[in-house]
Structures are given as structure tokens and as C-alpha cells.
Amino acid sequence: MSANSRLTVAAHALTWIGLYQRRGHEVATSEQIATSANTNPVVIRRLLSELRRAGLADSQRGAGAGWTLTRELSAITLLDVYRAIEPGPLFALHRAAPDPECVVGQGIGPALSAVYDGVEAALRRELAQTTLEDVLQDILKAA
Template sequence: METGVSANSRLTIAVHALTWIGLYRRRGHEVATSEQIASSVNTNPVVIRRLLAAVSKAGLVASRRGAGAGWMLARDLSEITLLDVYQAIDPGPIFALHRTTPNQECVVGHGIGPVLTAVYDDVEDALRSELAKTTLEDVLRDVLKVA
């Protein structure tokens, strides 16, 4: 899915946006606008809207239309892990094999797929395991320590 930002920064921007919404809610605000969130991220509100639209499909945020329009968390920060956000914005594998089948007559072409699949599966498992350890509550706590 193209959102106007690189694949490597989408997770960061989504985590930033959701954490900001959570802090904004704690400060007594029910909904946050794309413009407010974009100001913190220093990006265009359209980027925020596209990213949060994907995140809303995963049930992490909800949007309100009309008067008082904006975004709100659908779950508490302590109930959302980095893995939840990652899966919401980029559910596919990190690495992919060839788009076309390599030359099976070639020793490398024949064996490269199974070998790399095993490595890529291990990388994916490690990534998911690490992301699952951190909630957005953890992120906010650590951000506030730095601030």
C-alpha cells in the first residue's frame, strides 16, 4: 500500500500518531484531527489520514466524521503492541522471493528459494517477537522520560 512515505518509516509514523493520540486523550481531548497529529509528526495531514485509515481497519483507531471530526484510539495504549501496529500497516512478509521462478537447471536457481525462505522465516519470527514485547504505553512512558 502506498502512503506517500517510505516503507521503512510507516511503522514509526503510525506509532508516533497513535502515541500522540493517546497522550492527547489523557490531556482531556476526545478526538484528534489529522492536522494536529501531522503537526507533531511534521508531515502532511493526508499522510496521517491514509496511514490511520489502514490502522482503523485493524481496529486500533476509530474516526469520527462531521462536527468534531477526528481520530480516537479504539483500545487503550497498554493494549496495543508495536506488533499490532506493524501488522495493521504492513501485514505482508518483510522479504520476498523472486517474482518469477529462477532457472531450476542452475544449482543456485534451484536451491535459493528454500534456503532464503528458511532464513526469512526466522527473521520474521524474531521481528514479530520483539515488536510484541512493547506496547504503546511503554513507548509513551519512555517518550515522556526523554522529554
């Protein structure tokens, strides 16, 4: 399964902005965030623009500009972040439709879809239980 780091980097970016603002700064640049996350500023801007589309972040352009949060870290759950960046289902059905002449081929799609829906719901319930403030407190406590 294509385990990717998009959720990790997106949570990293938002948490970083949150802490930076808490320390009195107005805006955070993609360059600063990229340095912390050890990646390229364009990768950060791409992710943050998806988060902006979901209403979690905002940006200004021009000199001295950058990124801000639209809500407190305590009002952003990992589910919010997940929803903003993960479009696709966790499990796919058959790439090509199975044999409709076969009982199994005909019926397994709906049967598995129901299970997959339950699994995704469980995953979302779990992600909804952690806010970025929780994550930040975890980080500060360990430091």
C-alpha cells in the same frame, strides 16, 4: 532496502492520540497530529485508516469530529501497528524464477524461505515486546 517511516509515523499518531485523550480531549484531528509529526494531514488520515481497518483506531466524521483509540496504549504493541501497516515480506526471493535445471536454482528458494520465515518471526517477537504505553513512558521520562 526501502527503509520507510510508516511505522514511525503510525506509532507517533497513535501515541499522540493516546496522550491527547489522557489529557481530557475527546477526539484528535488529523491536522493536529500532522502538525506534531511534521507532515501532511492526508498522510495521517491514510495511515490512520489502515490502523482503523486493523481495529486500533476509530474515526468520526462531521464538524468537531476526529480520531480516537479503540484500546489503551498499554494494549497496543508495536507488532500490532506493524501488522496493520506492513503487508509485505522483509526479503524477496528472485524477481524471475531461477533456472530449474540447476540444483541451486531449483532448491535455493525453499531453503532461503525457511530462513526468512525465522527472521521475520524474530522481528515480530521483538516488536511484540514494546507497547505504545512503554513508548509514551519513555517519552515522558526523557522530557
